[in-house]
């Protein structure tokens with residue numbers, strides 16, 4: 001592979017700034033909203049191989065991005081295990097009751113069959129000429145973040161039960177099951193053409209310092225090593241983790257995605273591996289001058305460091321696609 005992102009991640013090239021965006025296929029695009037309107041059941045949409053392909057490629061038709069990220073969701077994992085997952089309008093995910101005995105009955109074949117359209121969608125997309133010499137990013141949620149959704153049954157942003165993490169035995173058993181099936185999910189994405197894996201730990205910031213080893217570092221390091229065994233790069237995004245340096249030392253990913261709250265100067269000083277992201281997605285809701293100013297800030301800090309341009313979280317639904325196009329062109333022309 002000789003893509004811009006591989007040049008950055010593997011050859012540590014600092015002359016190019018590859019660019020892609022988290023949630024680049026999503027509600028800010030009218031062509032996505034149209035499909036979404038016709039497909040009110042989000043899980044069903046994530047299981048439609050033709051629409052997976054179409055939606056994944058929508059931003060590639062519009063912008064000069066260096067990677068497509070497969071249109072799917074981290075919650076396809078609990079779905080594949082047999083926990084009900086629903087997305088309610090203006091509320092977000094809503095999960096059904098958790099029954100660990102049922103999960104124990106699920107084998108690799110059952111799981112892969114349930115998610116078969118996801119893998120078929122990846123396979124077709126990987127052959128598209130729109131991503132020729134570019135990357136196709138597969139992804140999973142980190143075990144901790146998946147656990148949070150499975151136990152809390154909704155976004156912790158909405159509400160989080162205090163005694164959620166009391167039953168340590170249940171947590172340990174669940175983490176083992178989640179890890180096993182995340183590996184299967186990763187393997188199937190890679191075997192069908194994903195050239196990079198990103199691990200989203202969106203709720204890493206909820207874990208106390210004393211529990212990081214148990215709930216974040218140990219389960220994640222196993223996945224990172226697993227991805228590396230395929231000779232595929234792995235990018236980690238432990239959103240709002242307080243200590244990115246320690247995380248990188250423990251996990252050893254190929255790149256670290258930073259959130260928009262962390263000071264990029266501190267990251268540059270402390271972190272040796274390639275860095276991705278950082279810009280606050282809200283900046284895209286302002287004006288072009290401000291976008292240039294804030295983009296220059298990141299690009300200048302990381303000018304001699306391998307850096308993939310991205311945001312500090314997903315593209316917001318209110319974003320004007322024209323602004324995103326402007327940003328991509330600006331990053332591509334930056335010298």
Ligand code: 1CP
Nearest residue numbers: 022023024025026069070071072073074092155157200202
């Ligand atoms: O139309 C809609 O209402 C659906 C919105 C939507 C979309 C476009 C959801 C529901 N998921 C997705 C796709 C998605 N999810 C992608 C596609 C690829 C791309 O980036 O373009 C990816 C990578 C995800 C990953 C994901 N899902 C994460 C990790 C990243 C993050 O945002 O922190 C998480 C936490 C989820 C759960 C989820 N799915 C959808 C929502 C609204 C949420 C977040 C709920 C919450 O705030 O807890």
